Amino acid sequence: MQSNALYAFFDEIGDITRFTGKFFIELFKSRFELKEFLRQCFYIGNKSFGLVAITAFIMGLVITIQSRPTLVEFGAEAWLPKMVSVSLIREIAPVITALICAGKIGSGIGAELGSMKVTEQIDAMDVSGTNPYKYLVVTRVMATTLMIPVLVTLADAISLYGAYLGANIRGIVSWDLFWSQVFDTIVYSDLFPSILKTYFFGFIIGIIGCYKGFNSKKGTEGVGQSANSAVVISSLLVFVIDLLAVQITDVLNLN
Amino acid sequence: MTTSITTNSIALNKNSAKPVIEIKNLYKSFSSNAVLIDFNFSLYPGENVVVLGKSGSGKSVLIKCIIGLMKPDKGSISVLDNEVPQLTSSQLDKLRVKVGFLFQSNALYDSMTVRENLxxxxxxxWFKTSQSEEDTLIIEALSNVGLTNTVDMMPAELSGGMRKRIALARTLILKPEIILYDEPTTGLDPITGKEISNLMNDIKKKYKTSSIIISHDINCVKIVADRIVMLIDGKCYAEGTLDELKNSIDSKVKQFFE
Known part of the structure; x- marks a missing residue:
């Protein structure tokens, strides 16, 4: 029983690897589906922005409010903007945004493609002379890869604004002082790796959502399972990528 | 035991024309379950051939192999002189302009309007089609199925019969020489089923298409079939006209018409 589960696990890893390999092959083939790509960018970027913005704002606010008492205890209240901004930009905003996107976008892609698979719409596309992999997978994976860094950048800014408001609930920090402390603290080595890793987050959310949708089985039940497992696997892989990114930045002395 | 009934109409076609689809020794299995075993079949120009068989007998697999959606394990499938299993994806795309496919589930794109589906x-x-040419073709395809007023509707707003007609219009829009129908009347009430069957005959007359129809709806078979092929145990078990098969003494054949 255990060996079967292990076999299924490695079998799935092999399938995902092949699916990813096919993405790169199809990516460089001619006729890029620009219209569908832009439609997906709009859907993934614009339609997820509201949720990401609200979450980022609350994140910034809550982290600041919760960090304040500890810093006050050590007499380091003045460090609040510095500490919160580094935490938000390096780790919290990218990871939380990626997890929200894994939930909203990953499940959406998994369910949409899964539903198309079980209702033979993907076959119909094939019969219509459209490469469904290029039309559905390449466009969606490219859109998530390029839009999630944009969402994370916006989430960084909004969460810092939330942090500014959080800092002013119990204390008084002027607008100029807060932002000058933030910009004095944040350097390229904070920003660059944190944005770079979000491209990988976006890629993995897109590829897992598409893989699960494309391999959906067992009718409507299978569609639900595809959406669910797309979220679970992509969320897990977001943490794995984050761990790897931290190790790499540590080795490169960027921490 | 294999029953083979050769009708006069088949003999006439065999003498006068080359088959548009010719399948030889087709073998297709899923793991250890063989669904098509040495299947042989020919479709002649202007014919409507119904493939009859039980659920799970491999009828849909057969037409998916013909259109290149599935690869056979063994055997040859020649469609308009193209050996389908050996075609590259771009060659397959070119062939698919000439071969229409009507899906059992209609497979209309949910997120697109009727116009966008077409x-x-x-x-x-047809990359160089102008907007006005496109509009003309869309209206022509919709008027063929009697649904010109649905052009801006979403598939979810249509009834089952209307969806089937729109799917047929989408199949017709490229003016195919061959149409493959996968259970065209399944899930429809008898009246709508009859309308769809009559529509299939009208299309055959108007566009001079040749068709393979997968069905187990005897009412549909009565209206559309020039010839019937019985797919039993993965093989072409019997073939002939409706009357010939109805009068067969073979119990496996008879059970379909009782």
Whole structure:
């Protein structure tokens, strides 16, 4: 029983690897589906922005409010903007945004493609002379890869604004002082790796959502399972990528 | 035991024309379950051939192999002189302009309007079609199925019969020489089923198409079939006209018409 589960696990890893390999092959083939790509960018970027913005704002606010008492205890209240901004930009905003996107976008892609698979719409596309992999997978994976860094950048800014408001609930920090402390603290080595890793987050959310949708089985039940497992696997892989990114930045002395 | 009934109409076609689809020794299995075993079949120009068989007998697999959606394990499938299993994807795309496929589930794109559903194959195959030409083709395809007023509707707003007609219009828009129908009347009430069957006959007359129809709806078979092929145990078990098969003494054949 255990060996079967292990076999299924490695079998799935092999399938995902092949699916990813096919993405790169199809990516460089001619006729890029620009219209569908832009439609997906709009859907993934614009339609997820509201949720990401609200979450980022609350994140910034809550982290600041919760960090304040500890810093006050050590007499380091003045460090609040510095500490919160580094935490938000390096780790919290990218990871939380990626997890929200894994939930909203990953499940959406998994369910949409899964539903198309079980209702033979993907076959119909094939019969219509459209490469469904290029039309559905390449466009969606490219859109998530390029839009999630944009969402994370916006989430960084909004969460810092939330942090500014959080800092002013119990204390008084002027607008100029807060932002000058933030910009004095944040350097390229904070920003660059944190944005770079979000491209990988976006890629993995897109590829897992598409893989699960494309391999959906067992009718409507299978569609639900595809959406669910797309979220679970992509969320897990977001943490794995984050761990790897931290190790790499540590080795490169960027921490 | 294999029953083979050769009708006069088949003999006439065999003498006068080359088959548009010719299948030889087709073998297809899923793991250890063989669904098509040495299947042989020919479709002649202007014919409507119904493939009859039980659920799970491999009828849909057969037409998916013909259109290149599935690869056979062994055997040859020649469609309009193209050996389908050996075609590259671009060659397959070119062939698919000439071969229409009506899916059992209609497979209309949920997120697109009727117009966009019909535009989709046009834009893929006929890159230089102008907007006015596209509109003309869309209206022509919709008027063939009697649904010109649905052009801006979403598939979810249509009834089952209307969806089937729109799917048929999408199949027709590229003016195919061959149409493959996968259970065209399944899930429809008898009246709508009859309308769809009559529509299939009208299409055959108007566009001079040759068709393979997968069905187990005897009412549909009565209306559309020039010839019937019985797919039993993975093989072409019997073939002939409706009357010939109805009068067969073979119990496996008879059970379909009782």
């Amino acid at each position: 535009e989709f194959p046009l834009r893929r195959h």
